Amino acid sequence: MENVFSEFGLTIYGDNPWKVINSREFTQTEVNAIRSNTVVDSKYGKSVCFFLKGGGQTYIPLSTRGGDAELGSSIDMSKAKLVTLHREGDGNIVRVEL
Numbered sequence: 001m002e003n004v005f006s007e008f009g010l011t012i013y014g015d016n017p018w019k020v021i022n023s024r025e026f027t028q029t030e031v032n033a034i035r036s037n038t039v040v041d042s043k044y045g046k047s048v049c050f051f052l053k054g055g056g057q058t059y060i061p062l063s064t065r066g067g068d069a070e071l072g073s074s075i076d077m078s079k080a081k082l083v084t085l086h087r088e089g090d091g092n093i094v095r096v097e098l
Helices: 028-033
Strands: 018-026 034-042 045-052 057-061 079-085 093-097
Touching: 028 034, 034 057, 057 093
Parallel strands: none
Antiparallel strands: 018 079, 034 045, 045 057, 079 093
């Protein structure tokens, strides 16, 4: 008898949580590259949109432990951290933690 949960190598997420593998402050080079930032709504919940001095923008989701930043607000780069998470079966992801 087939069992999709054991025969197809599906990842079981309940027993396989995300783990913090690195946490650090933004470097001065990173801070200097940012013109401004804004908390926005995204498919990952809230994200920070970083507007770059060199042009363009990039988005990093907020950590679920990242505090309660208001949509449209700006984060304090001197207090924010970049957190790298890993889960077996998935690649690393980065989040902003306040």
